Amino acid sequence: MARPLTVALVAGEASGDILGSGLMQALRSQHPDVEFVGIGGPRMEAQGLKPYFPMERLAVMGLVEVLGRLPELLARRKRLLKTFLDLRPDVFIGIDAPDFNLDLALRLRRNGIKTVHYVSPSVWAWRQKRVLKIRDACDLMLTLFPFEAKFYDEHQVSVRFVGHPLADTIPLAPDRVAARDALNLPQEGSIVALMPGSRGGEVGRLGELFIAAADRLRSMRPGIRFVVPCANPERRAQLEQMLVGRDLPLTLLDGRSHEALAACNAVLIASGTATLEALLYKRPMVVAYSVAPLTFRILKRMVRSPYVALPNLLAQRLLVPELLQDAATPEAMAQLLSPLLDNGDVQTEGFDAIHRTLRCDASNEAASAVLELVRAS
Structure with missing residues (x-):
């Protein structure tokens, strides 16, 4: 046989x-x-x-x-x-x-x-x-x-x-109302998703920067809320430690990153596959990333592409802002995110065509x- x-x-x-x-x-x-x-x-x-x-x-x-x-x-x-x-x-x-x-x-x-x-x-x-x-x-x-x-x-x-399988599974028109209901979030007001990565090293480098950016954004927009999907219990514990002593209107989620993207108005996000997910959910974003200084110096000499974030690579132009290494400051993140809450369509108008190409x-x-x-x- x-x-x-x-x-x-x-x-x-x-x-x-x-x-x-x-x-x-x-x-x-x-x-x-x-x-x-x-x-x-x-x-x-x-x-x-x-x-x-x-x-x-x-x-x-x-x-x-x-x-x-x-x-x-x-x-x-x-x-x-x-x-x-x-x-x-x-x-x-x-x-x-x-x-x-x-x-x-x-x-x-x-x-x-x-x-x-x-x-x-x-x-x-x-x-x-x-x-x-x-x-x-x-x-x-x-x-x-x-x-x-x-x-x-x-x-x-x-x-x-x-x-891309994600383009097949993520709906062309995500339902923000249903997502907010599912996460017990208010229907009114702006919500920003913070997504500093799924690995311990990523969260270690970006987590506190993202939380500090949320603090600054809140001072600019007092009614804003935040959601942070945690990849696993270890990342949740890591983020909980970073939040000690801070008073932010922030909800930590166990997983549920897709619901967070569907529910939010904009995303502060680590470079990687998650930026594609944000694009497929048609959410405006600011992309940030940081690695070990020596790794960054090596990569800077070797990388030929003018872009890092997948939305920019797919569009072959600077569609979403990229804040890399020393440029990834809380102040820069907050300043770039704030206008996206009012005029995010300027960034996302090309997202649907990319979604259909990948489906x-x-x-x-x-x-x-x-x-x-x-x-x-």
Whole structure:
């Protein structure tokens, strides 16, 4: 009796877990006799993934910060490579985490295993020579954004633009009234969502800055309220500590970031996938980010793209303000946020067109591309 289609996947953080679970569900829908192995989070495990070790062991942020974890990461990748070579899955799918997954994919492909990378690294922005390694490592690149697919086409990498799953699930016209009801927030008055990131390091660098910006914004607009969705209990505890001694009309939420975005009038947000979510919810935003000083100096020399925030990359122009590193001051955040509460439409008028471009039934598109690759072998 033939074995089921065996798909190996490796996701390194929560966003990859979301993408991976959607892809797994679509693969099973299109090819019911399938088995999943590898690394993922709770969503991927709920879809039947048999994990080899916890996904959290791969989650690390920054260039300098990874150095302390490097021996463990290299050892885990070596063991995972041996496991996959012994198993010989029909296809390996690396989901984001390029520094970990692309080396793994390169060695698997050299041993005759089909390889897919889902979510392009920012190769178009910095370290562009990585595209040569990607061409060697991947039978297929699946991109979430059209400008990425264009870059790979120009560099002779097999690519499929599949759209973004968030664009499929987030409604084109979000319901602010229903969201405020669900969160027990008043229907009247302005609400700003503060979203300083999901990692401890991000919240450590941005949390107090965001709270100080909220203080300044409140002095400018006395009736304003704030909501802060917390990614997990650890981030909530971190933020609660930062709020000690402050008197802010602020509601901490356990998760529920999408409801917070639907409920608010504007967002102060860390650069990352959450900025795409804010765009899809059609909410005006100010984007901020801060990393270790040495990491920032290195990146500043290497990054070629004029933009950091996804809305700006998608629009190919400065659509939303970016406050990076020393520019990310509470005063600058408050000054940029305040006018958005009155005239946010000036910023968001192009958001709907971007949303529709990304609405491609991404998980099913990605699953179809993977199965076409497997069947072609």
